[in-house]
Amino acid sequence: MSDQTxxxxxxxxxxxxxxxxxxxxxxxxxxxxxxxxxxxxTYTFDRTAEREQVYSIDxxxxxxxxxxxxxxxxxxTHTDVVxxxxxxxxxxxxxxxxxxxxxxxTERRVQNYYGVRCDPSLPYVEGFVPPHNGTDGKxxxxxxxxxxxxxxxxxxxxxxxxxxxxxxxxxxxxxGLSVDWSMTYQTxxxxxxxxxxxxxxxNLGRGEAYQAEAPGLWDVTFQTAVAQAELEARDYPGAFHxxxxxxxxxEQVVIETTRPELLPACVxxxxxxxxxxxxxxxGTTVTSPLFGVELPVLAHPAAEPDKxxxxxxxxxxxxxxxxxxxxxLRLPTRSVVGRDGRILRDTPEWLTSEQGQALYGELAGxxxxxxxxxxxxxxxxxxxxxxxxxxxQRKANFYEKGDKPLEIVTSRQWYIxxxxxxxxxxxxxxxxxxxxxxxxxxxxxxxxxxxxxLNGDWLVSRQRFFGVPxxxxxxxxxxxxPRYDSPLVPDEAALPVDPSSDVPAGYTADQRGVPGxxxxxxxxxxxxxxxxxxxxxxxxxxxxxxxFARTFPMDLRPQGQDIIRTWLFSSVVRAHLESxxxxxxxxxxxxxxxxxxxxxxxxxxxxVVTPMGLLEEHGSDAVRYWAASARLGTDAAFEVxxxxxxxxxxIKVLNASKFVLSFGPADEPVSLDATLVTExxxxxxxxxxxxxxxxxxxxxxxYDHTRALELTETFFWTFCDDYLELVKDRAYGAGASxxxxxxxxxxxxxxxxxxxxxxxRLFAPVLPYATEEVWSWWREGTVHRAPWxxxxxxxxxxxxxxxxxxxxxxxxxxxxRKVKSEAKVSMRTPVEHAVLEVPxxxxxxxxxxxxxxxxxxxxxxxxxxxxGTGETVVARDARLGEAVAR
Numbered sequence: 001m002s003d004q005t006x007x008x009x010x011x012x013x014x015x016x017x018x019x020x021x022x023x024x025x026x027x028x029x030x031x032x033x034x035x036x037x038x039x040x041x042t043y044t045f046d047r048t049a050e051r052e053q054v055y056s057i058d059x060x061x062x063x064x065x066x067x068x069x070x071x072x073x074x075x076x077t078h079t080d081v082v083x084x085x086x087x088x089x090x091x092x093x094x095x096x097x098x099x100x101x102x103x104x105x106t107e108r109r110v111q112n113y114y115g116v117r118c119d120p121s122l123p124y125v126e127g128f129v130p131p132h133n134g135t136d137g138k139x140x141x142x143x144x145x146x147x148x149x150x151x152x153x154x155x156x157x158x159x160x161x162x163x164x165x166x167x168x169x170x171x172x173x174x175x176g177l178s179v180d181w182s183m184t185y186q187t188x189x190x191x192x193x194x195x196x197x198x199x200x201x202x203n204l205g206r207g208e209a210y211q212a213e214a215p216g217l218w219d220v221t222f223q224t225a226v227a228q229a230e231l232e233a234r235d236y237p238g239a240f241h242x243x244x245x246x247x248x249x250x251e252q253v254v255i256e257t258t259r260p261e262l263l264p265a266c267v268x269x270x271x272x273x274x275x276x277x278x279x280x281x282x283g284t285t286v287t288s289p290l291f292g293v294e295l296p297v298l299a300h301p302a303a304e305p306d307k308x309x310x311x312x313x314x315x316x317x318x319x320x321x322x323x324x325x326x327x328x329l330r331l332p333t334r335s336v337v338g339r340d341g342r343i344l345r346d347t348p349e350w351l352t353s354e355q356g357q358a359l360y361g362e363l364a365g366x367x368x369x370x371x372x373x374x375x376x377x378x379x380x381x382x383x384x385x386x387x388x389x390x391x392x393q394r395k396a397n398f399y400e401k402g403d404k405p406l407e408i409v410t411s412r413q414w415y416i417x418x419x420x421x422x423x424x425x426x427x428x429x430x431x432x433x434x435x436x437x438x439x440x441x442x443x444x445x446x447x448x449x450x451x452x453x454l455n456g457d458w459l460v461s462r463q464r465f466f467g468v469p470x471x472x473x474x475x476x477x478x479x480x481x482p483r484y485d486s487p488l489v490p491d492e493a494a495l496p497v498d499p500s501s502d503v504p505a506g507y508t509a510d511q512r513g514v515p516g517x518x519x520x521x522x523x524x525x526x527x528x529x530x531x532x533x534x535x536x537x538x539x540x541x542x543x544x545x546x547x548f549a550r551t552f553p554m555d556l557r558p559q560g561q562d563i564i565r566t567w568l569f570s571s572v573v574r575a576h577l578e579s580x581x582x583x584x585x586x587x588x589x590x591x592x593x594x595x596x597x598x599x600x601x602x603x604x605x606x607x608v609v610t611p612m613g614l615l616e617e618h619g620s621d622a623v624r625y626w627a628a629s630a631r632l633g634t635d636a637a638f639e640v641x642x643x644x645x646x647x648x649x650x651i652k653v654l655n656a657s658k659f660v661l662s663f664g665p666a667d668e669p670v671s672l673d674a675t676l677v678t679e680x681x682x683x684x685x686x687x688x689x690x691x692x693x694x695x696x697x698x699x700x701x702x703y704d705h706t707r708a709l710e711l712t713e714t715f716f717w718t719f720c721d722d723y724l725e726l727v728k729d730r731a732y733g734a735g736a737s738x739x740x741x742x743x744x745x746x747x748x749x750x751x752x753x754x755x756x757x758x759x760x761r762l763f764a765p766v767l768p769y770a771t772e773e774v775w776s777w778w779r780e781g782t783v784h785r786a787p788w789x790x791x792x793x794x795x796x797x798x799x800x801x802x803x804x805x806x807x808x809x810x811x812x813x814x815x816x817r818k819v820k821s822e823a824k825v826s827m828r829t830p831v832e833h834a835v836l837e838v839p840x841x842x843x844x845x846x847x848x849x850x851x852x853x854x855x856x857x858x859x860x861x862x863x864x865x866x867x868g869t870g871e872t873v874v875a876r877d878a879r880l881g882e883a884v885a886r
Contacts, residue, residue, distance in 0.1 A: 017666060017667045018661050018666050018670070018777055018778045019776075019777055019778075020658050020661050020662070020666075020777045020778075021658075021777075024651075024654040024655060024658055024773075025651075025654070026619045026621065026622075026647065026650045026651055026654065026769070026770060027619070029619070029620075029621075029769040029770065029772075029773050030174050030176070030615070030619070030620050030769055033176075033768075033769055033772050033773070034173050034174065034176070037178075037782075037784075038173075038181070040782070042178075042782055042784060042785065043087075043093075043095065043178040043179065043180050043181075043784075044180050044182065045092060045093065045094045045095070045180045045183065046092045047094075047546075047547055047550065049092035049550065050550070051549065051550050051551075053090070053091060053092055054091065054092050054093075054094060054550055054551055054555075055083075055086040055087075055091035055092070055093045055094070055555045055556070056093075056094040056538075056539065056551040056552070056554040056555050056556070056584075057079065057082070057083060057093065057094065057095050057096070057554065057555065057556045057558070058534055058535050058538070058554045058556065058557045058558075058571075058583065058584055059076075059079065059095065059096055059097055059098065059179070059558070060075075060076075060098075060558065060559050060560075060567075061097070061098030061099050061100040061185075061187055061531065061534065062099065062100060062168060063100045063101075063105055063106075064099045064100065064101050064106075064161050064164040064165050064168055068168060068171055068611060069611065070593055070611050070614065070638060071592065071593040072611070073175060073611045073614075073615075073623060073627060074590065074593050074627045074630070074636065075558065075559075075560060075590035075627075076172070076175070076177060076558075077175065077623075077624045077627035077628060078558060078588065078590055078627065078628070078632060078705060079177075079556075079558040079588070080175075080176065080177045080178055080624075080765070081624075081628055081700075081705045081765040081766060082556060082558070082588065082700075082703065082705070082765075083095045083178050084178055084764060084765035084768065084784060085700045085705075085765045085788065086555075087178065087784065087785065088761065088764065088765075088784065088785070088786060088787060088788040089787075089788045090787065090788075093178070094180065094183070094538070094551050095177075095178060095179050095180055095183075096179065096180060096183035096184065096185065096538045097169070097172065097177075097179045097181065097183070097184050098184065098185045098186065098187060098534060098537070098538070099161065099164075099165045099168070099184070099185070099186045099187065100187045100527070100531060101157070101158075101161035101164075101165070101186050101187055101188050102157075102187050102188040102466055102467040102468065102524075102527055102530065105401065106157050106160070106161060106188075106466055107153075107157065107464060107465060107466050108401075109160065110153070110156050110157050110160055110466070111140070111142075111145055112134070112140055113132070113133070113134035113160055114130035114131070114132055114133065114134065114140075114156050114160070115130060115131045115132035115140035115144065115145050115146060116130055116131070116145055116146050116147070116148045116152075116153060116156065117142070117145040117146070117147055117148070117153075118147075118148065118149075118150055118153035118465040118466075119147035119148065119149070119150075120149070120150045120465065120500070120522070122147060122148060122149040122152075123149055124149045124151040124152055125148070125149065125152055128148060128152045128155075130146075130148075130156060131146050150465050150500060151501070153465055153466065154465065154466055157188070157466040158188065161186065161188070165186070169181070169184075171611065171612055171615075174612075174615050174620055175611075175615060175620050175623070175624070176620050176621075176624065176768045176769060178768070178784065183538065185537055185538065187527070187530045187531060187534075187537075188466070188467070188468070188530075190496055191537060191542065191543075192468070192530055192533075192537050193468045193469075193495070193496035193530075194495040194496040194542055195530075195533050195536050195537050195541060195542045196468045196525060196529060196530040196533055197468065197469075197471040197490075197495045197496055197497065198492055198495055198542060199533055199536065199574060199578060200416075200460075200470070200471060200525065200529070201471060201489055201490075201492065202578060203416055203577060204472075204487075204489065206577070208416055208417045208577050209414060209415070209416050209417075209460075210414070210415055210417075211412060211413070211414050211415070211484060211487075212412070212413065212415060213410060213411070213412045214410065214411075214413070215316065215317045215323050215326070215333075215335075215408050215409065215410050216408065216409070216410075216411060216413055216459060217231070217320075217397060217399075217406045217407075217408060218339060218406060218407050218408065218409045218411070219399040219402045219404070219406055220339070220340060220341030220404060220406075220407055221402055221403070221404055222399065222401075222402060222464070223339060223340075223463055224462045224463040224464055225411060225413050225459055225461065225462060225463060226399045226402075226406060226459075230399055230400050230401075230566070231397050231398070231399070231400070231406075232397070232398045232399075232400045233395050233396070233397060233398075234395070234396060234398050235393045235394070235395065235396075236393070236394055236395070236396040236405055237391070237392075237393060237394075238258040238259075238391075238392055238393070238394040238396075239258060239389035239390055239391050239392060240256045240257070240258060240308065240389065240390045240392055241256065241257055241258070241260045241376065241379070241385060241389050242254055242255075242256050242309070242385065242386040242387055243255055243256075243257060243260060243263075243289060243313075243379060243384055243385060243386070244289060244383075244384045244385075244386055245269060245286040245287065245288055245289060245295070245313075246286060246287045246289070247281075247284065247285075247286050247287075248285070248287075253269060253281065253286050253297070253311065254309050254386060255269065255308070255309050255311055255312055255313050256308035256309050256312075257308075257312070257313060258392065258394050259315070259318050259368075259372070260372055260375045260376055260379065261343070261363070261368050261371040261372040261374075261375050262313075262315035262318050262336065262337075263288055263289070263290060263291055263313075263315075263375055264288075264291050264293075264334070264336050264348065264351060264356070264360055264363070265315040265316050265317075265318075265334045265335060265336040265337075266288050266291075266293065266295060266313045266314065266315050266334070267295065267314055267315065267316055267326070267331045267332055267333075267334055268295050268296050268297070268298050268313070268314045268325070268329070268331055269281075269286060269295060269296075269297045269298070269311055269312070269313055269314070270297075270298050270299070270300050270303050270311065270312055270313075270314050270325055270329075271297070271299060271300075271303050271305070271310055271311040271312075272299065272300070272301060272303040272304070272305045272310070273299035273300070273301060274305075275303070275305045275310055275311075277310060277311075278297070278299075278310070278311055281297040281311075282297055282298065282299050283296075283297070284296075284297055285297065289379060289382060289384035290355065290356065290359055290375065290378050290379065290382060290384065291351055291353065291355075291356035291359065291360070292351075292352075292353035292355065292356050293350060293351065293356070297311075298325075298329055300325055300328070300329060302321055302324060302325065314326065314329075314331065315334075316331070316332075316333050316334050316335050317335070317408035317409075318408070319397070319408070320397070320408070320455070322408070323408060324455065332350075333410065334348060334350055335409065335410050336348065336363075337368060337407050337408075337409060338409065339409055339411070341367060341368060341404070341407055342365055342366060342367055342368070343360075343363045343364055343365060343366050343367075343368070343371050344364065345364045345365050346364075347360050347361060347364070348360070359374075359375075359378055362374055363375070368407070376389065412484065413459050413461045413523075414459070414460050414461035414470060414523070414525075415456075415457040415458060415459055415460065416457060416458045416460050416529070416573070416577075417457050417458075417577075418454065418457055418458040418569075418570075418573050419451060419454055419573075420454035420455055420456045420457045420458070421456060421457055426451060426452070426454065428576065429451050429569075429572060429573065429576060430448060430451050430452070432572050432576055432582055433447045433448055433451065433572070435582055436572070436582055436584075436585070436586070436587055437585060437586045437587070438587050438589065439586060439587065439588045439589065439632050439633070439702075439703035440589070440631070440632055440633040440634075442633065443561060443564065443587070443589040443633055446561065446564045446565070447564055447565075447568065447569065450564065450565040450569060451569065458526075458570065458573070459526070460525050460526045460528075460529040461523040461524070461525065461526070462523060462524050462525065462526050463522075463523055464523075464524055465524070466524070467524030467525055467526075467527065467530075468496075468524055468525045468529070468530050469496075469497070469498045469499055469500065469520075469521070469523075469524055469525075470499070470521040470523045470524065470525060471489065471490055471495065471496075471497050471499065471521075472487045472488065472489060472499060472520075472521040473487070473488040473489075473499050473504040473507075473518045473519065473520050473521065474486070474487055474488065474518065474519055474520075474521065475488060475517075475518055476513070476514065476515055476516060476517050476518060476519055477515070477516075478515050478516060479515060480513075480514070480515040482519055487521075488504040488505075488518060490502075490504065490505070491505070498520075499520025499521050499522075500520045500522065501520075502520075503518075504518055528566050528567065528570045529570075531567055531570070531571075532567065532570035532571045532573065532574045533571075533574055534571070535552060535553070535554050535557075535571065535575065535583040535584065536552070536574070536575075536578075536583075538551075539551040539552040539554065552579075552583075553575070553579075553581050553582055553583055553584055553585060554583060554584040554585075555584060555585050555586060556584055556585070556586045556587075556588060557571070557583070557584045557586070557587045557588070558587075558588040558589075558590065559587070559588075559589065559590070560589070560590055560592075561589050561590065561591065561592070561633065562592075564589070568587060571583045586703070588632050588703055589632055589633050590632060590633070591630065591631075591632070591633050591634045591635040591636060592635045592636075593635070593636060593637075593638050594635050594636065594637050594638065595637075595638060611623070614640075614643065618640075618643040618644065618646070618647050619646075619647055619650060619769070620768075620769060621646060621647070621649075621650040621766075621767040621768070621769050621770050622643045622644070622645075622646035622647035622649075622650060623643055623646070624646070624766055624767065624768075625642070625643070625645070625646025625647075625649060625650070625709075625766060625767065626639060626642040626643045626646055628705050628706065628709050628766045629642055629646075629706060629709065630706060631704060631705075631706040631707075632703060632704075632705075646767075649713065649716075649767070650767050650769070650770040651770075652716075652717075652720060653716075653759075653760075653763060653767060653770045653771065653774060654770055654773065654774060656716075656719075656720050656724065657756055657760070657774040657777070658777075659724065659728075660724070660752045660753070660755075660756045661756075661777060661778055663728075663731040663732060663748075663749050663752065664741075664749055669778075670749070670752075670753040670756075670778055671746070671749055671750045671753050672750065672753050672754055672757055673750055674750065674754065674793050674794075674796050674797035675797075676743075676746045676747055676749075676750035677747050677750050677751045677754070677797040677798075678743055678744075678747045679730075679744055679747040679748065679751075680801060680805060680848035680849065681723070681726060681727065681805060681806065681809055681845075681848060681849040681852055682727070682747045682748055682750075682751035682797075683751075683797060683798045683799055683801035684798070684801040684802055684803055684804070684805035684806050684845070684848070685719070685723050685751060685755065685803075685806050686751055686754060686755065686794045686795075686797050686798040686801070687794070687795070687798035687799075687801040687802065687803045688715060688803030688806060689715060689719075689754075689755055689758055689759075689794055690791035690794035690795045690798060691791070691803060692711050692712060692715045692762070693758060693762065693789050693790065693791045693794065694791050695707075695708075695711050696708035696711045696712055696762055697788065697790075699711070700765075705765070705766070708762075709766055712759065712762040712763060715759075716759055716763075718806065718807075718810065719755060719759070721810070722806060722807070722809065722810030722813065722814075723755075723806055723810070724752075725813060725856050726806075726809055726810065726813060726849060726852040726853065726855075726856045727748040727751075727752070727852055727856075728856070729852075729855035729856065730744055730745055730748045730851075730852060730855065731745060731748040731749050731752060732745075733745045750797075751797070754793070754794065754797065756774075757779075757789075758789045758794065760774055760775055760783055761783060761786055761787075761788060761789045762789060764783045764784055764786075768784060771783050772784065802844065802845075804841070804842075804844075804845060805844060805845035805848050805849065806845065807842065807845060808838070808841075808842035808843070808844065808845020808846045808849075808873070809845045809846060809848070809849035809852065809853055811842055811845075811846075811872045811873040812836055812838065812842075812845075812846045812849075812853045812857075812873045813853055813856050813857050814872075814873070815836060815872075815873040815874055815875040816831055816834065816836075816853070816857035816858075816859065816875055816878075817857065818875065819831070819834065819875050819878045819880070820880065823880060825880060825883060826883045827858075828858060828883050829858065829880050829881065829882070829883040830858045830859070830860040830861075830880070830881040830882075830883075831857055831858060831859040831860065831861065831863070831878060831879070831880060831881070832860060832861035832862075832879045832880065832881045833861045833862050833863075833877065833878065833879040834859065834862075834863055834864070834875045834876070834877065834878040834879070835864045835865075835866050835875070835876050835877045835878075836863065836864065836865050836866065836868075836873055836874070836875055837866050837867065837868035837869070837870070837873065837874045837875075837876060838865055838866070838867070838868045838873050839868045839869070839870060839871060839872070839873070840867070842868075842872070842873060843865070846865060846873065847865065850863070850865075860881065861879070861881075
């Protein structure tokens with residue numbers, strides 16, 4: 001990255017004595033090193049660092065109302081790899097952790113856990129003890145839930161959230177997240193409430209927040225408005241009904257509808273302006289069946305000629321298309337469905353016929369399902385139902401957490417402008433998306449499509465209890481009616497406030513609800529209205545301008561692809577409106593975890609895997625390896641097999657490191673002196689490692705942790721299987737006296753030390769426990785604060801060596817071992833004679849390392865080299881001796 005200033009990587013000598021355990025294991029590393037990191041403040045952010053040295057991460061605050069699943073481990077590991085890399089690159093990493101504990105999920109969990117429900121009309125009870133505590137694991141039925149005051153209910157929400165947060169933190173610590181645990185926050189905490197309310201008041205002051213009485217999506221179960229970003233389109237059983245409307249001359253105009261119960265709410269029939277079938281009807285009127293209301297026939301391009309009859313009834317409101325037609329064609333409002341999902345009880349004034357009024361009287365108070373049955377029966381009796389209903393699966397909008405289709409009802413709500421109705425603002429937000437570096441870049445189109453497809457502003461008010469209150473009161477007129485056009489707002493210094501209990505300036509508590517007094521806004525903010533401000537919360541926008549200047553705009557927002565439309569976009573909106581900037585420079589978008597049937601894992605589908613058992617069984621490094629093996633933006637299968645590979649890799653790091661550290665006297669430091677590396681094979685190995693360092697660094701700078709891991713792991717296994725085996729005799733000093741260290745031995749030991757030093761740092765972001773364990777055997781401090789390796793020292797040692805030499809030598813050793821394997825004899829069996837057929841491409845490597853090949857292959861006799869025609873080395877005419885006894 002151009003804005004990075006990496007530390008100089010100058011290898012230093014190891015500790016005076018190596019302290020390598022007799023037996024190495026990955027078991028237990030998590031407890032020991034997690035505790036050490038906490039005690040030594042290994043990951044604490046230094047807030048005195050200048051902005052160019054800071055790397056700040058807008059960590060996703062997990063929802064604590066549920067349980068973490070393996071998908072969380074997957075995506076948070078990706079973030080941690082970035083954090084560890086940036087820290088080793090010399091950046092001071094601000095890596096906080098938040099807890100998303102407000103909103104509907106927490107309310108539902110509290111209701112089920114404690115057996116209570118919120119009733120704002122009840123008084124607060126000091127020392128309230130809930131009837132249940134969730135220990136039996138059974139949810140309490142709604143009818144058995146005890147009503148409590150809003151304040152009591154919120155206290156229970158806060159209590160349960162705090163308990164959940166402790167469990168989440170324990171899991172994150174075990175996973176090895178390098179979070180600064182002194183920098184935690186709650187989205188319902190006092191600071192977050194104050195930030196959220198301050199931003200809202202500033203939006204209000206600039207005209208970006210406004211209140212409107214308008215049709216909106218409504219969940220009848222949870223009794224709250226729902227924003228466009230929270231919708232899910234699901235299949236829902238229904239039936240098409242052919243219904244006849246009537247022209248004055250008696251001609252029938254047939255429409256098809258799945259919602260005949262909305263006939264009394266019909267305001268027009270609409271067809272496409274180019275539809276030849278209905279050209280003669282535009283500008284005329286028809287009369288609705290049963291209710292006898294005269295309705296215009298109008299044209300609109302959103303009508304679909306190939307859907308149903310091609311002409312549709314517009315009702316206020318059946319779906320979002322009805323809202324579009326109502327707004328653009330300036331149609332009247334004739335709502336008949338209330339917030340409870342039932343037909344309104346008062347007969348509408350636009351129904352003037354006796355028949356229509358009588359039928360409506362039968363519908364009043366019914367659910368939409370029962371009303372539908374009654375209307376269909378009436379249509380069948382009047383002859384206006386043509387044929388019988390035809391079953392179908394229709395697409396209906398659902399609240400993402402709900403199980404009943406949403407209704408569209410008219411209510412007073414708060415909105416924040418987001419470009420949905422302002423083309424200029426939309427263009428500005430699209431331009432912000434172009435400024436943001438998406439990783440991977442193809443995720444950018446999801447942002448562009450969402451912003452380009454917005455059809456309304458951001459609805460931010462919710463009719464719930466546990467959340468950030470809308471910080472507004474309304475004066476009451478002489479009749480006790482709220483004056484919504486003259487809201488009372490608090491001073492910023494007074495934030496956070498709760499209008500349901502706090503009193504606005506200039507009023508007294510006894511004026512609440514009294515004519516001439518005031519009333520508090522009863523609503524809370526959408527959870528995204530607070531979560532969209534996580535950069536402002538963690539960077540100190542409210543009360544720490546020094547920290548804010550050092551950390552904002554932040555460097556990274558990691559998150560899931562499914563909330564680009566919600567969390568990412570809403571955060572861009574808030575930063576753009578408040579600061580005229582992006583909230584961060586980079587967005588790292590994780591893919592989904594798929595179950596064995598290739599379906600997305602989610603709690604709602606019941607196919608998730610909880611992670612603690614995986615961490616305990618396989619080890620945290622192993623689970624992190626599985627996560628890091630998947631690229632950003634790519635869906636990955638849940639594979640225990642991949643975790644087993646990761647565990648084997650972590651164990652190999654320990655064992656190979658122990659082997660490397662066994663060369664030379666234990667009371668002497670491992671040499672990292674590059675000038676001692678003189679042997680061609682050693683220099684070739686370091687040349688290959690230098691290329692790995694350059695390529696892995698470039699990959700991590702480009703947020704491709706998977707490529708960096710692949711490069712490092714591939715080199716490591718070759719290093720273990722070929723190079724270590726080739727040089728171990730030379731590194732031991734075979735044939736020399738204890739007091740004598742030959743240049744060849746010194747070369748091998750220095751090369752091994754440099755390689756181990758480099759490999760541990762390359763692996764550290766993915767395998768933090770195994771690498772820290774090895775580092776502690778021979779180095780001071782922590783590997784996670786060591787500088788990221790550079791290739792300079794390695795290339796200085798390697799000179800112009802060809803990395804391919806190691807592959808040639810390794811192929812020759814493999815050929816000798818194959819002979820022994822096929823003869824079913826020990827690898828210690830000497831080779832008294834053999835001819836090595838070597839392809840031209842590998843010949844230099846074999847000749848340069850011939851002595852090492854002899855030693856490693858136990859070639860005690862003649863070893864001839866001949867031209868080979870294949871792609872690898874082949875041994876022929878081999879004669880084996882007797883195996884040497886152990």
